[in-house]
Amino acid sequence: MAIFSSLLGVAWRSLLYRFSGVLLTIVSVAISVFVLLGVEHVRQEARNGFASTVSGVDLIVGARTGEVNLLLLSVFRIGTATANVSWSSLEQIQAQKNVDWTVPISLGDSHRGYRVVGTTQEFFTRYKYANRQALVFREGSEFDGLTDIVLGSRVAAELSYKLGDSIVLSHGVADVSFTHHDELPLTVRGILAPSGTPIDNALFVNLSAIDALHEDPNAAVTGPSRASERSDSLTEQAAHDDREAHDDHEAHDDHEAHDDHEAHDEHQSDSEHEETGQAEEEHAHDHPTIGSVTAVLVGLDSPIATLQVKRWADNYSGEALLAILPGVALTQLWELVGNVEAVLLGISILVFASSLLGLNAMLLASMRERRGEIEVLRSIGAPSFYIVGLLVLESLLIVTTGILLAILGLLFCIALANDLLVQSVGLMLSSHIFSSSNLLSLSLIYLTTLVVPVLPALQAYRVSKSVGGGSPDS
Amino acid sequence: MSTVTTINSLSDAIDLQNLNYTFQGSSLPVLSIPAWQVARNERVFLQGESGSGKSTLLGLLAGLQLPTRGEVDILGTRMSALGAGKRDRFRAKHLGVVFQQFNLIPYLSALENVLLAAQFGTSGGQAARQRAIELLERVNLPSSLHHRKAAALSIGQQQRVAIVRALINEPSLLLVDEPTSALDHNNRDAFLALLFDVLADIDCAMVFVSHDPTIGQLFDRRVRLAELNQVGGLG
Numbered sequence: 001m002a003i004f005s006s007l008l009g010v011a012w013r014s015l016l017y018r019f020s021g022v023l024l025t026i027v028s029v030a031i032s033v034f035v036l037l038g039v040e041h042v043r044q045e046a047r048n049g050f051a052s053t054v055s056g057v058d059l060i061v062g063a064r065t066g067e068v069n070l071l072l073l074s075v076f077r078i079g080t081a082t083a084n085v086s087w088s089s090l091e092q093i094q095a096q097k098n099v100d101w102t103v104p105i106s107l108g109d110s111h112r113g114y115r116v117v118g119t120t121q122e123f124f125t126r127y128k129y130a131n132r133q134a135l136v137f138r139e140g141s142e143f144d145g146l147t148d149i150v151l152g153s154r155v156a157a158e159l160s161y162k163l164g165d166s167i168v169l170s171h172g173v174a175d176v177s178f179t180h181h182d183e184l185p186l187t188v189r190g191i192l193a194p195s196g197t198p199i200d201n202a203l204f205v206n207l208s209a210i211d212a213l214h215e216d217p218n219a220a221v222t223g224p225s226r227a228s229e230r231s232d233s234l235t236e237q238a239a240h241d242d243r244e245a246h247d248d249h250e251a252h253d254d255h256e257a258h259d260d261h262e263a264h265d266e267h268q269s270d271s272e273h274e275e276t277g278q279a280e281e282e283h284a285h286d287h288p289t290i291g292s293v294t295a296v297l298v299g300l301d302s303p304i305a306t307l308q309v310k311r312w313a314d315n316y317s318g319e320a321l322l323a324i325l326p327g328v329a330l331t332q333l334w335e336l337v338g339n340v341e342a343v344l345l346g347i348s349i350l351v352f353a354s355s356l357l358g359l360n361a362m363l364l365a366s367m368r369e370r371r372g373e374i375e376v377l378r379s380i381g382a383p384s385f386y387i388v389g390l391l392v393l394e395s396l397l398i399v400t401t402g403i404l405l406a407i408l409g410l411l412f413c414i415a416l417a418n419d420l421l422v423q424s425v426g427l428m429l430s431s432h433i434f435s436s437s438n439l440l441s442l443s444l445i446y447l448t449t450l451v452v453p454v455l456p457a458l459q460a461y462r463v464s465k466s467v468g469g470g471s472p473d474s
Numbered sequence: 475m476s477t478v479t480t481i482n483s484l485s486d487a488i489d490l491q492n493l494n495y496t497f498q499g500s501s502l503p504v505l506s507i508p509a510w511q512v513a514r515n516e517r518v519f520l521q522g523e524s525g526s527g528k529s530t531l532l533g534l535l536a537g538l539q540l541p542t543r544g545e546v547d548i549l550g551t552r553m554s555a556l557g558a559g560k561r562d563r564f565r566a567k568h569l570g571v572v573f574q575q576f577n578l579i580p581y582l583s584a585l586e587n588v589l590l591a592a593q594f595g596t597s598g599g600q601a602a603r604q605r606a607i608e609l610l611e612r613v614n615l616p617s618s619l620h621h622r623k624a625a626a627l628s629i630g631q632q633q634r635v636a637i638v639r640a641l642i643n644e645p646s647l648l649l650v651d652e653p654t655s656a657l658d659h660n661n662r663d664a665f666l667a668l669l670f671d672v673l674a675d676i677d678c679a680m681v682f683v684s685h686d687p688t689i690g691q692l693f694d695r696r697v698r699l700a701e702l703n704q705v706g707g708l709g
Contacts, residue, residue, distance in 0.1 A: 006593055010582065017581030017625075372576050378538060379573070380591040380639065381566020383559055 007386065011393040014373075018366075022398060025362050029402025032355030034409050036441055039351060041410070041433045043344040048130075048430075050334050053197045054326045056128030058306050061085060061093055061313050062295035064320035068336065071329040074295035076198045077107055077115040084292035089319045093296055096312060098305035101126055104293035106210050109169050114155045116169060116203045118210030118293075124150070126299060129197045139163050140190030146209040148189035154200040156191040163188050167203075194419075207293070298323070352441055359445070360452050363395055367456040374460040384461045391453040399449045403442060407433065485550030487647045487679035488512035488535060492544035495530055503542070504530050506704040510697075514646070517673070517680040519690040522699035528683050531699070532649055535681065536571055537561035549646050566594035570640030570678070573651040577636035578624035584610060584635045585620040588642050595643030602642065609638040613668055630661045637669060641676065648673075648680040654689070666692060 015022045054075050062070040063083030072078040085104075094102045103126050106118035124135050124142045140163045143150050149167055161167065166185040186205065194200055300306060306325060313323035334341075370391065377387055414429045421429060488511060495505040504527045512518050522528035533539050534546050537553045538561075546553045549568055556564060565571075578587045585606055592602040610620055613634040624632060633653050640648055653669075654662040670692060673680065682693065690696040 002593070006590070010579070010590070013581045013586075014579075017623075373579055376577060376579055378562075379536065379565075379571040381562050381564075381569075381594040383562045383594075386594075 003386065007389050007393060011390055011397060014390070015394055015397060021366075025366075025398050026402045026405065028358060028362070029355070029399055030405040030409065032351065032358060033403050033406035033442075033445070036348060036351045036355055037406060037410055037433055037438050038413070039344055040348045040435065040438050040441065041414075041429065043341055043348060044435050044437070045429050046344070047334065047341055049196055051327070051330050052130035053330060054127070054129060056126065056132050056299070057297045057326050058300040058303060059298040059310055059313070059323045060295055060326055060329075061298055061321055061323045064322045067322070067324045067329045068333050070295065070322055070324050071326065071333055073107065074105060074297070075326065075330075077117065077202060081107065081294045083320070084294060085296055085321065086292045086319055089316065089321060090293065090296055092316065092318065093298060093313065096309055098300050098302055098309060099298060100301040101299045103127070103297040103299075104207060105295050105297065106207055107294040108210055111155075111167065111169055111203050112159060114152070114159075114201055114203055116205060116210070118205055118207040120207055123204065123297075126297065127199070129195050129199070133195070135195065135199060136193040137190050138193040140188070143189050143204065143206050146206050147186050148206065149186040150190040150192065150204040151188060152200040152202045152204075153192050153194040155203055156188075161188050161191070163191065169205075196421075348441075352444075356445065356448055359399070359448060363449075363452045364456060367391070367453065367460065371460055374457075378461065384458065387461050388454055388457040391457040392450060395449045395453050396446075399445060403445070485547070486511045487514050487516065487549060488681070489547040489550075490544070491547070493534070493541050493546060494543040495527075495534060495539075496542045503705050505534070505541075507531075507544075507702050508704065510702055512647075512679055512681060515677055515679055517682065517694050519693035519696045520681055520683045520699055520702075521685065521687055521690060521696065522683055523685050526699045527703055527705065528699055529651070532571075532651055532681075532683060535647075536569055536649055537565050562594075566591070567596050567643055568646050570643070570645035570648040571651075572633070572636045572640045572648070572653045574653065575629060575632070575656045577639070578627075578632055580625035581623060583621045583623055584615060584627060584631075587624055587635060588639045591639045592642045606638065606642055609641060609672070610635070612672055613638055629656050630665065633657065633665055634668065637672060641672065641678075644676070645678060648678050650680060650682045652684050654684070654686075 060070060060074050062074060063081060063085060065073075065082060069079065073081055090102060090104055093099060101122065103120055103123045105123070107115060108118065109116040121142050121144075124137075128134055137150075138153060140150075151161055155161070165188045167188060168185050186209070192199060298309065300309060310323040310325065313321045374387055377390075410433055411431055414431055414433070418429055490507050490510040492509070493505060493507040494503050496503040520528065520531075522531075530539075534541055534553075535548065537546075537548065537556070540546070540554050548564075551564060553561060578584075579590065582590065585603075588606040588610070589602060592606065607617070607620065611617065615631060615634055615638075619627065619631065624635065627635065633656075636653070640650075650669075654665055657665055666689065682689070683699075684690075687696075
């Protein structure tokens with residue numbers, strides 16, 4: 001015990017004595033470890049972030065296309081639908097045994113480059129990401145009426161929208177669109193907290209509103225109201241549209257009626273544009289025809305039934321449907337874009353190798369300048385374990401300090417960079433940097449630190465056979 | 475730290491028999507000494523030029539290495555009978571070593587250097603500390619310098635700390651290698667005077683190696699390594 005505390009004291013003083021050199025070594029270890037842990041963490045997080053884009057959804061059903069296509073369309077909102085899912089199919093899906101809930105999503109318009117998604121209120125409670133994490137409202141709440149709109153965090157930040165702001169939707173996916181729904185301003189009702197998923201880049205409106213924007217009010221009403229027979233939330237919102245509900249919600253319905261009126265007006269102006277063939281085509285492609293949706297998110301009451309329901313949907317006779325398991329499709333998609341991961345993995349390995357080599361070179365170089373000290377220690381009868389222990393302890397102190405600095409630096413940088421990353425690439429880094437591969441790297445570094453100084457230290461112990469002078473014989 | 479070979483107080487401090495040392499991979503020996511003894515409490519001046527094999531001899535006497543052939547008995551203990559670890563302990567406990575320069579760990583204070591040696595030897599704790607401070611003052615190192623880093627001391631001061639360090643465990647044999655080679659003339663004389671003064675009331679044999687024959691007059695016995703060593707001129 002006394003020997004060990006003496007060893008620690010001597011090692012500590014030795015490091016302080018060589019402060020500037022030690023500091024440089026610590027910094028270089030810290031930088032290597034920082035890059036090593038950082039690159040590996042980003043690699044893991046990119047993969048995890050990707051895989052956790054959607055969770056809690058058992059199946060996604062859309063018109064028959066490629067699995068990856070449907071995923072891109074329904075989750076990442078990339079591309080356009082070639083066909084849609086009709087209301088009657090939606091009802092059939094909802095009617096299936098084991099189907100717990102369905103959330104239709106209708107992809108259509110864009111607003112200044114961000115896609116607008118028509119869906120139901122249930123979307124906000126059913127859609128999960130990461131480890132079954134629910135969407136959180138940073139401000140406000142889910143949409144209620146037809147003129148409410150909910151913004152993804154990035155949309156709100158980039159376009160500087162606040163609660164209560166008025167937004168006029170344009171028609172079509174392009175940033176600049178010449179068919180504006182000038183007549184129907186929507187009010188920002190809620191802004192979502194950042195999730196690091198494509199949710200951040202979307203605007204959400206009531207599914208009925210999308211229909212109301214584009215078709216004559218009668219069609220807009222008939223679509224959702226049919227679906228409402230099965231879905232509670234649809235029933236609720238359909239009630240707003242349903243003319244027969246006027247008596248029950250007089251004040252509110254006055255407002256709704258007004259909305260419908262506006263929608264109607266808007267549509268009239270819209271159809272004027274559609275008289276040109278180009279506008280007609282754009283319209284047809286960018287949102288589902290009325291009475292249909294782009295895709296349906298499906299939740300089951302038992303995961304065992306997943307394949308059964310998938311098979312049913314794939315073989316559904318009424319319409320050419322395709323059901324995908326989000327997790328499986330995400331993996332497929334990741335394999336397509338997974339080269340990035342391979343590159344990052346390659347970088348991690350190189351960084352790891354170079355940091356180990358650098359560390360070893362540093363330890364071996366310092367061993368040469370310690371020869372004199374080792375001779376002094378030998379002449380006063382220091383045992384070999386003391387000499388080896390001193391050098392190993394010093395290396396451990398250097399490496400541990402470097403690693404601690406790297407970890408603190410990394411956590412600090414993650415905290416600092418997260419806002420920026422979510423905004424720019426939609427990637428949210430967790431602070432869980434101790435993945436199994438990172439722990440493995442760190443233990444390998446420690447193992448090297450333990451092993452590398454032993455050989456030269458033992459050699460120095462054996463070589464110092466004469467008393468002083470630093471040369472074997474004179 | 476307890477099991478250290480007991481010292482036969484009747485035996486010589488140094489007893490070499492048919493000593494032969496050849497560097498590994500070399501066919502010519504560096505040292506070949508048929509027989510040589512140093513009695514207890516005897517102070518011997520060993521005159522040797524650079525390259526005469528004196529550092530090798532000191533390494534053998536200190537138990538830092540073993541002879542190729544023959545035996546080295548120090549204080550009645552046969553070095554070849556001890557393993558490396560036991561020789562380390564033997565050296566820590568019974569031998570004191572002072573060499574040319576760089577005797578001290580530069581980042582430890584004068585006192586810490588002495589106490590580190592005490593820790594490897596028998597002594598330790600408060601008694602050793604007390605003794606270290608007394609000895610440091612004995613070699614004219616004022617207490618203001620006791621806590622100064624060795625690297626910040628002058629070479630003369632460092633060599634004086636080295637004497638204290640060598641004596642802290644009350645060794646029976648002191649090996650001194652050219653301790654004055656880095657000192658100027660005045661400092662050299664002062665150092666030697668101090669060394670003999672400190673040793674005056676200590677029972678301790680000493681082998682003092684130097685190329686400078688003028689120092690030899692201070693000693694009981696003067697030996698030329700060239701006469702001892704049958705290899706002569708080689709090495």
